[in-house]
Amino acid sequence: MLSKTLKLLGVCAGIVYLLAGCRQYTTPQAVPENLTCEYLKDPLGIDVIKPRLSWISSSQTRGFMQHAYRILVSSSINKLNKDAGDIWDSGKIESDSSINIRYNGMPLQSGGRYFWKVKLWNNTGEESGWSSVATWSVGLLDTSDWKGKWIGNDEPMPGDNVNAVYTRVSARYLRKDFASLKKVKAATAYLCGLGLSELYINGKKIGDAVLSPALAEYPKRAWYTTYDVTNDIKQGRNAFGILLGNGRFVGVRVKPVPVYYDNNFITKLTHYGMPKAIGQIAIEYTDGTHQTIYTDTDWKLTNQGPIITNNEFDGEEYDATKELTGWSEAGYNDKEWQNARHVKPGALQLSAQMTPPIKVMNKVKPIAVFERAPGVFIFDMGQNMVGWVNLKVQGKRGQKVAMRFAEVLKPDSNLNLAPIRTAKVTDAYTLKGIGIESWQPRFVYHGFRYVEVRGYPGKPSLDAITGMVVHDALEEGGTFVTSNAVINKIFNNAKWGIKGNYRSIPTDCPQRDERQGWLGDRATGSRGESYLFNNAPLYAKWLRDINDAQTDSGSIPDVAPSYWQLNTDNITWPAAYIIIANMLYEQFGNREPLIQHYASMNKWMDFIRNKRMTNYIIEFDQYGDWCVPPDDPSIIMSKDPKRKSDGAVLSTAYYYHLCGIMERFARLNNNMKDAGEYANLQANIKKAYNARFFDIKRNAYTNNTATTNGLSLFFGLTPGKSRQAVFNNMVNTTMRDFNGHVSTGLIGVQFLMRTLTHMGRPDVAYKLATNKDYPGWGYMVENGATTIWELWNGNTADPFMNSGNHVMLLGDLVIWYFEDLAGIKPDANTPGFKKIIMKPTPVADLTFVKASHKSPYGWIRSEWEIKNGSFTWNITVPANTTAKIYVPAKSEEDVYEGSGRASKADGVKLLGAEGGRVVYEVGAGSYKFSAVIKK
Secondary structure, eight states: OBOSOOEEEEEEOOOBOHHHHOOBSSSOOOOOSOBOOOEESSOSOBOOSSOEEEEEOOBSSTTOOEEEEEEEEESSHHHHHTTOOSSEEOOOEEOOOOSSEEOOSSOOOTTOEEEEEEEEEETTOOBOOOOOOEEEEBOOOSGGGOOOOOEEOSSOOTTOBOSSSSOBOOOEEEEEEEEEOSOEEEEEEEEEEESEEEEEETTEEOSSOBSOSOOOOTTTEEEEEEEEOGGGOOSEEEEEEEEEEOTTTSOTTSSOOOEEETTEEEOOBOOOOSOEEEEEEEEEETTSOEEEEEOSTTSEEEOOSSEEEEETTTEEEEEGGGOOTTTTSTTOOOTTSEEOEEOOOSOSEEEEOOSOOEEEEEEEOOSEEEEEETTEEEEEEEEEEEEEEEEEEOOOTTOEEEEEEESOBOTTSSBOOGGGTTOOOEEEEEOOOSSSEEEOOSSOOEEEEEEEEESOSSOOOGGGEEEEEEEEOOOBOEEEEESOHHHHHHHHHHHHHHHHTBSSSBOSOSSSSOOOOBSGGGTTHHHHHTTTBOOHHHHHHHHHHHHHHOOTTSOOOSBSSOSBOOOOOOSTTTTHHHHHHHHHHHHHOOOHHHHHTHHHHHHHHHHHHHHHEETTEEOOOSSOSTTOOOSSTTOSSOOOTTTOOOHHHHHHHHHHHHHHHHHHHHHHTTOHHHHHHHHHHHHHHHHHHHHHHEETTTTEETTTOHHHHHHHHHTTOSOGGGHHHHHHHHHHIIIIISTTSOOOOTTGGGTHHHHHHHTTOHHHHHHHHHOOSSSSHHHHHHTTOSSOOSSTTTTTSOGGGOOSSOOGGGTTHHHIIIIIIIOOEEOTTSTTTTEEEEOOOOOTTOOEEEEEEEETTEEEEEEEEEETTEEEEEEEEEEEEEEEEEEEOSSGGGEEETTEEGGGSTTEEEEEEETTEEEEEEEEEEEEEEEEOOO
8 A cells, every 4th residue: 555644855955056156145146956966854045946855755565666746835834734836736747756856836035935745646546645744945045135244353353363373263252132023923044154153042042053154165155054043033122143163264274384295295274364254134024024134333243252262273262251141132231342344255155055064963971080190180982082072060260171182092191192283172161160060162173082181170070071972963874783793893983983074074084183175085985974874965065165176277176175275186086076976876866966067077077188198198196095004013104115006007097987987977968979078088098008007917907906906997997808817916915915904095995895895705805894903994993993093004103194083994895884795785877776786795704784774765774694504684675666686595496585485476576597696676665585595
């Protein structure tokens, strides 16, 4: 039977494509229809005129497929409840599409709120009831809709020091009283406060977001946030307050400190200006009249509040004796405050933030505390985490408690701050001396396991601090557990590392004076992450940051946003721009990025071809196979030429791979001319590549590293007749020369596990995944890691580049967990998991794997177990999808579903046999397969 209820996945809306014409701050213009897909439930303030809608259906009947749908969009909940689609009634549309359905109704209005629902018909003609109601609201579509002006003070204020290495800038407090003389029907606030901001109305902070808004490529763009404040405004006197922190808008290092990276000194650090804000509240009264309260020079401003400095690298200092009690409440005496000034706009373009905000997502209690020296206490949180701590303290007025943060301790049990570099990572709280005081910072974050506390009155107990885990509030989308404890621990470490580095961009690390969006770190890793979190909003937004950072010449930086201005014009790092767009297409069925960014991607491909390519070979490479495991445990980069991969191989192979993706994108954009040119270019590169780098006698590429051979195999560059021999060399290098251990760096590890598995040696991949000695992920676990290290030898290497919380060395490990061990993978030809490939890989001593993934269509589950020579596999296929499943068995006679032969089971279609597996096609539903695998 068809379910009578549906779950709406949400409005799929997002960021307007720059080259198509984003809404300018200075020049009004219509918002184009192109947008990137982000699954957000009931979003507020979207700034697109053609949002896309998605839903998840459910049914108890096997094989459920949607045959048709009807969408109603109404201007009020009352009209929708009466089935009146006054904004859009799609009528009955015969289609099995249930994600990314483009709105096609009446023009949406700035500030409008819309309500929608959907009903379905299945493949047998049954009709569902209406779904639950979902909603979205529209932000400010035209510049003329912005009544507010940018306000603040572009000059340093008392106590600020911006002409120094260690920038000290205090928080800004902005306020305005206003009267609301009628009964409020609806009220919406719009705010962009740079670098970071919090909105207050009548003394209450609005929302639970922190570190808001999202990071951006300043001054080209900034993101504004939308809040429903209907219930926060009262009839009579009200107050509107804005608290501003520095974030990455105010330079954390205005006077730069040289940072050494691979023979380059990075000295161009960014400083965009002083804290500033633009905002407004649009009020609709019950009598139909409207009022707008907005930022202008009537507002009052001070920096003489308790947050005397805040710097993401160095920490936040809070003096509770300077608290401005009631500052965001009506009637507060602000006569000593100065009038806010009109200031230079913080960005040329204001865009609605269509990513989930950063929030406090969890809390961690310390597991131990000890006194390192008189008055110096060390707390062990038991987990390397990202965020801050909530301090609970009681003492005398004026007493100061200071907290420093580190990931590891020295042998003498002091904090090891060498890996933190120049970051001071110190938060300080001055007590007001009234009862038990509780405090946590607002505008900084730290990566840490250990907290050093100084100045605490008396001896602190374990509950003196609580760790606040902070990251983007992305929906969790996957579970994974196996019979192998090492794999399980690595998975847990990976998850902590991934979420800890979600900070409105995917950062490299959260603790030292860096915290940048390095492109190369996430190219392949983003796909693995998508099995754990719905990271589509984050990565769609990051593609916009990358696009914004592209220069007029076509150059794409290695870091985006370009807070470090690094345009080395290598291949392997900027390649993430194209690879991640392809990930969003395959994992989420999202075509929009490859449409929107096609022109800029094509521009970069042309730029690189013209600047770097000679006779179809690209010699230049900046970073190589970054951080291969060295034989000397004390060094960062291996000096062994046998371990280093030829940079020309890496650059040329990557460019070849990108040509294949761009050909695909061209075809999806109906650009057959470009598709043909990319296909021809690929063919020429392949010919030149093998002529230059392939040693046919040795069946190896250049110096026979696992990286050069593996890339050539994975990207399809190796001639067909030589593939097995090249692969044998890859295996021999791994097993013989490196004793069955990882031998690759950031580049090679992105394809390592899948190449080994798909070419017939999952046992080797399994060995790499479970080794407990150096080098490997299990070695990290054995040496106390609770996240993933930056270096394979992260417990012994030079501290300069030795983060304890990086994800770059995960490579394709998490992909391998889900796609190969568990057997959950989208069909690349029918992306977004509309068609699912379920092909688990039992290997070695692994006796069970249990995994699940929430796809755009719903939860996919794969749980297999081997016991007494039998393979048992429970799977769930979401409604409105199909799956091609591969059951390990010698013949179909050995395979059962439930209590009968699988080939005769309801909803199961036998397709044949392939590679020691029996292959079936199944429709939506839950199944229990079993097979005899040992006779």
